[in-house]
Amino acid sequence: MIKEINNKEVNLKVQDIVPRKILNKMMKRSNTSALLFLCIHLTYLAVTGYGLYLAIDTSWWLMMSIIYGLGIVHLFSPQHEFSHRTAFKNRWVNDFFGWTFGLIIALPPVFFRWEHTDHHSYTQDIEKDPELIPTPSSFLTYLWYITSVPYWMGFFKSFIPHLLAIIPEKEAVFIPDTERWKVIWEARFMLILYSTIAYLSLYYNSTIAVEYWLLPRLIAEPLMRMVRYTEHAGCPLNNNILENTRTTLVSAPYRWLAWNMPYHAEHHMAPSLPFHALPELHEHVKDKLVGTANGFIHAHLDIIRAIPVNKI
Amino acid sequence: MLDKWIKIANIADVEEDEVMLVTSGNYSLALYKIKGEFYATDNICTHGNACLTEGYLDGNIIECPKHQGRFNVKTGKALCSPVTIDIKTYPCRLKNMSEVEVNLF
Numbered sequence: 001m002i003k004e005i006n007n008k009e010v011n012l013k014v015q016d017i018v019p020r021k022i023l024n025k026m027m028k029r030s031n032t033s034a035l036l037f038l039c040i041h042l043t044y045l046a047v048t049g050y051g052l053y054l055a056i057d058t059s060w061w062l063m064m065s066i067i068y069g070l071g072i073v074h075l076f077s078p079q080h081e082f083s084h085r086t087a088f089k090n091r092w093v094n095d096f097f098g099w100t101f102g103l104i105i106a107l108p109p110v111f112f113r114w115e116h117t118d119h120h121s122y123t124q125d126i127e128k129d130p131e132l133i134p135t136p137s138s139f140l141t142y143l144w145y146i147t148s149v150p151y152w153m154g155f156f157k158s159f160i161p162h163l164l165a166i167i168p169e170k171e172a173v174f175i176p177d178t179e180r181w182k183v184i185w186e187a188r189f190m191l192i193l194y195s196t197i198a199y200l201s202l203y204y205n206s207t208i209a210v211e212y213w214l215l216p217r218l219i220a221e222p223l224m225r226m227v228r229y230t231e232h233a234g235c236p237l238n239n240n241i242l243e244n245t246r247t248t249l250v251s252a253p254y255r256w257l258a259w260n261m262p263y264h265a266e267h268h269m270a271p272s273l274p275f276h277a278l279p280e281l282h283e284h285v286k287d288k289l290v291g292t293a294n295g296f297i298h299a300h301l302d303i304i305r306a307i308p309v310n311k312i
Numbered sequence: 313m314l315d316k317w318i319k320i321a322n323i324a325d326v327e328e329d330e331v332m333l334v335t336s337g338n339y340s341l342a343l344y345k346i347k348g349e350f351y352a353t354d355n356i357c358t359h360g361n362a363c364l365t366e367g368y369l370d371g372n373i374i375e376c377p378k379h380q381g382r383f384n385v386k387t388g389k390a391l392c393s394p395v396t397i398d399i400k401t402y403p404c405r406l407k408n409m410s411e412v413e414v415n416l417f
């Protein structure tokens with residue numbers, strides 16, 4: 001259900017809805033849950049990666065690349081959880097995996113952590129939310145975003161200045177002075193790493209990195225864009241935690257791959273809550289949430305309905 | 313030294329290993345119960361505008377929900393980046409074994 005877009009300021013907090021005692025219990029971090037989800041994700045990659053290996057010279061190659069690539073692009077889900085440092089109990093373990101997965105999906109972890117914090121602070125604030133994905137202004141804009149071209153353009157618009165030790169003005173508001181050198185050096189490290197992989201691939205005449213990493217990563221990104229679209233696009237541009245984020249109800253296997261992130265309104269209500277507690281929080285708040293979607297088709301229909309009528 | 317002990321909670325209000333928001337006048341405090349002892353700190357993180365009572369309490373350590381800066385609840389010491397300024401702590405005492413009092417001065 002799409003609600004009329006408004007700028008109503010509501011200072012509602014999750015503690016106003018769920019008793020603090022219950023929240024405190026849900027907030028406990030669990031290495032077991034993180035390890036379990038990690039095993040599920042890695043098993044998905046191993047099985048579909050083997051499928052891709054078998055399909056490599058057949059007409060099934062593209063389909064297997066997409067299926068395997070779905071697992072690669074969804075490394076964003078744990079990476080996001082690690083950036084909140086809520087997956088494992090130990091912050092260094094979170095940071096280690098955050099770095100590893102960030103390098104695989106080309107998401108600079110330090111930069112992302114600071115940008116993402118501001119996204120949480122200013123969710124759906126058209127001027128301040130650095131990750132705001134606007135409601136499409138036309139059906140063409142909707143499709144254009146899904147191609148993932150705008151995503152990669154945004155990536156380079158930030159990555160190239162970082163290589164040159166420039167922090168663009170828009171980013172300077174959320175990256176503190178003390179962290180800027182890390183953002184610059186992580187971009188340089190990524191460039192060195194990827195260049196080394198490219199050089200070794202050429203030197204050894206190997207297609208492994210392209211077939212099992214680069215192509216699946218790129219081919220499946222539009223699917224990730226479709227998922228990311230559903231988190232906020234079409235939701236009201238206000239700070240009401242019950243309205244400005246969309247929870248999408250999906251099947252259990254997909255929830256496992258996405259580390260429960262489709263419970264996105266719940267995640268925004270309590271970013272310190274670990275991913276494994278989101279289904280429980282959902283039970284406490286589901287009757288109050290506005291705009292929960294019953295699956296991705298429903299969520300995308302909501303977004304399309306939010307396009308101004310004369311632009312469809 | 314000026315003493316101003318004021319009641320901020322009933323003992324029964326706070327569960328073990330939990331943090332609770334308490335307000336008194338202009339003060340917004342985080343009240344912690346750790347191993348049966350009570351501790352109080354400012355609620356607003358010294359790094360930014362975030363409430364520690366919305367953060368994660370792990371033993372003696374409270375983690376800010378915004379950038380995961382950490383403070384020692386007992387001493388107020390800022391423990392890791394990005395927090396560099398200690399958080400103010402307030403002495404707590406029990407009254408009649410039923411109330412928690414805090415000294416704001």
Ligand code: FES
Pocket residue numbers: 357358359360361362376377378379380381382394395
């Ligand atoms: S606001 Fe608390 S660590 Fe930044």
